[in-house]
Amino acid sequence: MEVITLVERLKFGMYNTYLVRGEKRSVLVDTGSGKEKESIFEQVRHKNVGLIVLTHGHIDHVGGTPFLAQRLCVPIAVHKDDYDLLSDNTLRQLFADSFSGKLMKAASEQMFHSAKMPAFEPDLFLEDGQSLEEYGVDAKVLTLPGHTKGSIGLLMDGKDLIVGDAMMNLRRPSAALLYEDKLAMEESLQKIRESGAQMIYPGHGNPFAASEYFDKVK
Numbered sequence: 001m002e003v004i005t006l007v008e009r010l011k012f013g014m015y016n017t018y019l020v021r022g023e024k025r026s027v028l029v030d031t032g033s034g035k036e037k038e039s040i041f042e043q044v045r046h047k048n049v050g051l052i053v054l055t056h057g058h059i060d061h062v063g064g065t066p067f068l069a070q071r072l073c074v075p076i077a078v079h080k081d082d083y084d085l086l087s088d089n090t091l092r093q094l095f096a097d098s099f100s101g102k103l104m105k106a107a108s109e110q111m112f113h114s115a116k117m118p119a120f121e122p123d124l125f126l127e128d129g130q131s132l133e134e135y136g137v138d139a140k141v142l143t144l145p146g147h148t149k150g151s152i153g154l155l156m157d158g159k160d161l162i163v164g165d166a167m168m169n170l171r172r173p174s175a176a177l178l179y180e181d182k183l184a185m186e187e188s189l190q191k192i193r194e195s196g197a198q199m200i201y202p203g204h205g206n207p208f209a210a211s212e213y214f215d216k217v218k
Contacts, residue, residue: 005138005156010043012036015060016203018162025050025136029162034063041071050135054078055164056151057085059115066120075123082150094178101177146185147176161197169205173213
């Protein structure tokens with residue numbers, strides 16, 4: 001039987017979290033900086049969440065994780081290559097080319113040094129191509145390294161793609177404005193393009209049609 005999957009955006013200032021909803025169960029993608037955890041909980045508490053997926057290990061995407069995992073009684077999933085970031089975001093250097101990217105880099109590094117990382121352990125490590133059907137959603141994991149080594153996305157129904165910070169939409173759709181590995185980031189952009197996704201759901205900014213970006217970078 002076909003599993004119908006919907007993506008619901010939960011917006012909190014600069015940060016997006018997403019609820020991927022199947023017919024009976026849901027998956028929560030990212031948990032914000034931590035300041036939003038109570039509000040996120042109130043919005044998803046009756047949505048039968050069975051799993052928390054973290055697109056990468058930066059504080060603005062994982063801050064509410066231990067609170068929400070405990071309150072929802074669900075496991076936490078992340079890619080193994082970002083495991084070290086869950087305890088210390090300052091372990092790896094970020095780079096940026098554009099003026100906007102350099103501003104974001106400075107703000108991010110300040111946040112990484114000042115914010116206290118929440119203490120938690122993931123329950124499972126996600127791999128490229130892994131299906132989340134056992135959690136009630138038609139979603140497949142895509143590894144999207146570049147912004148961080150362990151960045152991942154979720155492709156739903158073959159057409160809706162949550163990308164974390166592999167892409168952004170601040171003033172307009174773009175590649176990640178800051179990254180650990182530029183070549184890996186560019187290869188991940190090509191992977192996103194080849195995924196067949198029609199709608200892109202970024203960690204920052206409004207969702208956008210994939211054509212808004214890729215039709216301009218032929």
